[in-house]
Amino acid sequence: MIKKILAIAKQETSENLYYRFDLALYIFNFIIQITVYVFIWLAVYKNGNQILGMSFEQITTYYILVVSLSPIIDWGINETLGNSIREGEILKELLNPISFFCYYFGIRIGEMIEALIVGVITFFICSLLFGVLPPSGIINFLIFLVVICLAVIVVYFFEIIIGMIAFYTNSVWGIEIFKRSILNIFSGMIAPITLFPEFLQKIANLLPFKDCIYTPISIYFGELSNIEILQVILKQCIWIVALYIIAKIIFNKAVKNITINGG
Amino acid sequence: MALIEVKDLVKKYKISQKKHGVVGYIKHLIHPKYKEVTAVNNISFNIEEGELVGYIGENGAGKSTTIKMLTGLLTPTSGKIEVNGIVPNEKRIQNNKQIGAVFGQKTQLWWDLPVIESFKLIKKMYDLSDKEYEENLEKFTKILDLKDLLDKQVKNLSLGQKMRCEIAATFLHNPKVVYLDEPTIGLDILVKENIRKFIKDINKEQKTTIILTTHDLKDIEEVCDRIILIDKGNIIYDGEKENFKNEYGKHIIAEFIIENKSKNITLETSEEEFEVIEESENSIKIKFNHDKLTVMDVVKSVSNYCEILDMHIQEEGLEEILKEIYRGEIIND
Numbered sequence: 001m002i003k004k005i006l007a008i009a010k011q012e013t014s015e016n017l018y019y020r021f022d023l024a025l026y027i028f029n030f031i032i033q034i035t036v037y038v039f040i041w042l043a044v045y046k047n048g049n050q051i052l053g054m055s056f057e058q059i060t061t062y063y064i065l066v067v068s069l070s071p072i073i074d075w076g077i078n079e080t081l082g083n084s085i086r087e088g089e090i091l092k093e094l095l096n097p098i099s100f101f102c103y104y105f106g107i108r109i110g111e112m113i114e115a116l117i118v119g120v121i122t123f124f125i126c127s128l129l130f131g132v133l134p135p136s137g138i139i140n141f142l143i144f145l146v147v148i149c150l151a152v153i154v155v156y157f158f159e160i161i162i163g164m165i166a167f168y169t170n171s172v173w174g175i176e177i178f179k180r181s182i183l184n185i186f187s188g189m190i191a192p193i194t195l196f197p198e199f200l201q202k203i204a205n206l207l208p209f210k211d212c213i214y215t216p217i218s219i220y221f222g223e224l225s226n227i228e229i230l231q232v233i234l235k236q237c238i239w240i241v242a243l244y245i246i247a248k249i250i251f252n253k254a255v256k257n258i259t260i261n262g263g
Numbered sequence: 264m265a266l267i268e269v270k271d272l273v274k275k276y277k278i279s280q281k282k283h284g285v286v287g288y289i290k291h292l293i294h295p296k297y298k299e300v301t302a303v304n305n306i307s308f309n310i311e312e313g314e315l316v317g318y319i320g321e322n323g324a325g326k327s328t329t330i331k332m333l334t335g336l337l338t339p340t341s342g343k344i345e346v347n348g349i350v351p352n353e354k355r356i357q358n359n360k361q362i363g364a365v366f367g368q369k370t371q372l373w374w375d376l377p378v379i380e381s382f383k384l385i386k387k388m389y390d391l392s393d394k395e396y397e398e399n400l401e402k403f404t405k406i407l408d409l410k411d412l413l414d415k416q417v418k419n420l421s422l423g424q425k426m427r428c429e430i431a432a433t434f435l436h437n438p439k440v441v442y443l444d445e446p447t448i449g450l451d452i453l454v455k456e457n458i459r460k461f462i463k464d465i466n467k468e469q470k471t472t473i474i475l476t477t478h479d480l481k482d483i484e485e486v487c488d489r490i491i492l493i494d495k496g497n498i499i500y501d502g503e504k505e506n507f508k509n510e511y512g513k514h515i516i517a518e519f520i521i522e523n524k525s526k527n528i529t530l531e532t533s534e535e536e537f538e539v540i541e542e543s544e545n546s547i548k549i550k551f552n553h554d555k556l557t558v559m560d561v562v563k564s565v566s567n568y569c570e571i572l573d574m575h576i577q578e579e580g581l582e583e584i585l586k587e588i589y590r591g592e593i594i595n596d
């Protein structure tokens with residue numbers, strides 16, 4: 001089964017690589033974005049060299065990591081899935097000899113590889129331009145990667161659920177914007193979550209999005225204890241199971257009741 | 264036991280009756296109103312392994328709905344379907360492994376990649392051995408003339424080229440049953456003939472059971488042995504194509520080349536049991552029921568009013584028969 005998922009991922013990646021020019025544009029855009037952040041924080045840090053316990057180097061590293069990680073987390077398949085449902089292509093996808101969730105997971109990994117290429121190149125160019133702090137240790141770096149992998153599975157099921165809304169409405173556009181804003185705020189993409197007011201921090205702790213960007217970066221910096229790391233991984237696993245069950249229920253219901261366009 | 268068993272199959276669509284405007288929308292949320300449309304109304308049939316069945320009917324007759332239920336994509340409102348012992352909509356994945364399907368213009372090919380890449384992925388997804396894959400690929404490439412297409416990006420193919428590749432993709436994993444829903448729609452004659460030949464060949468060689476829906480009765484005439492005719496959700500004929508013609512096609516069309524016409528034949532023969540379809544100075548076309556009249560009866564009648572130089576007799580084709588059925592001229596007994 002894993003072999004099949006990887007075959008689909010490879011297919012999706014080679015299809016995406018037909019748009020290499022797009023990838024170059026994304027990288028360019030990300031570098032500009034990081035440059036703007038760096039200059040804003042440069043102005044903020046002019047008077048003191050510590051804000052909320054973070055040095056200028058730390059905040060620069062934080063934003064370079066945020067922007068480099070963001071495509072892995074927030075490019076997803078909800079749009080692909082929504083279009084496929086609307087245009088009836090889903091007929092074909094439902095006829096695959098592997099389950100719908102596995103098929104789309106393959107597509108998601110394919111998208112992730114593309115995002116990874118963009119992210120890694122952005123990261124390297126920016127670390128040359130602005131300098132980054134290295135990870136606090138090899139073990140921490142490995143855990144950082146594990147948490148990101150789990151985060152991709154978490155957001156994958158969110159994307160599936162949002163994409164499936166297209167079974168019921170004709171557009172997933174509105175709900176997708178909503179998902180994106182929630183993800184942006186609570187993952188720490190806009191600002192480190194420690195800068196948030198207390199009640200927002202509490203909400204962020206319950207939702208799984210914090211562990212997509214903010215938590216892995218904390219682990220990169222070596223700020224979490226072993227117990228805290230275990231808690232994070234456990235929380236991610238619980239979310240994965242919960243979201244899987246929800247997605248499965250919606251999917252089964254949709255496939256039973258919904259008539260598919262076209263044909 | 265037949266390979267495909269369909270018993271008392273019914274599909275009703277619920278269509279929501281949304282009113283316009285915000286008030287209507289809210290009313291709908293609170294008290295949704297639905298209208299029911301019966302797309303398939305209590306049909307039953309069995310199909311044996313290796314059969315090649317033409318599933319025909321007018322637009323909206325319920326063909327696609329039936330095919331979607333057979334593939335497990337739609338849940339029947341009531342009734343039973345088994346394909347090779349599997350209930351398709353309950354064991355979808357298991358069923359998918361043994362079937363292939365084409366739905367009009369929907370494609371399973373990867374838009375931006377060369378065609379061959381889509382085929383390779385199919386090989387992996389269905390666990391085909393190298394041998395099976397190579398054999399099929401070679402055979403299909405030959406019959407469907409794909410040699411120059413395999414390395415082209417799908418988005419650069421014409422409609423006909425795409426459909427040929429799509430058909431190849433559908434049969435690549437040696438499916439037991441293949442459903443083809445309007446595979447020839449919008450294609451030119453040459454491509455149509457190519458695809459017909461492919462369907463016939465594979466059915467014969469591989470014993471693949473094939474169900475074909477189509478508008479184009481030439482498809483049926485050339486390819487299928489058996490016809491299932493569906494009208495407004497009901498099966499009105501199920502049997503061999505030849506029997507169908509014998510049962511319904513009792514009309515003969517005779518065309519006469521004439522000269523020295525003395526009178527308007529259409530008017531003069533209005534009491535007779537045949538029908539003049541076309542009349543001109545030197546030709547006349549007549550349709551008659553072969554049970555009631557013989558060719559000689561007609562010749563005698565016509566020769567009262569002119570000299571007959573030549574004559575051409577033709578049995579009614581499938582298309583004319585169906586038109587009559589749809590117009591209600593032939594009543595099924």
Ligand SMILES: Nc1ncnc2c1ncn2[C@@H]1O[C@H](COP(=O)(O)OP(=O)(O)O)[C@@H](O)[C@H]1O
Nearest residue numbers: 259276300302321322323324325326327328329
């Ligand atoms: N998704 C749907 N929702 C409501 N009615 C539908 C839907 N699909 C088909 N129908 C109706 O069901 C009937 C049969 O349609 P279909 O099976 O597509 O016919 P065919 O393929 O023979 O042209 C038609 O009256 C059509 O309007």
Ligand SMILES: [Mg+2]
Nearest residue numbers: 263326327328
């Ligand atoms: Mg149809």
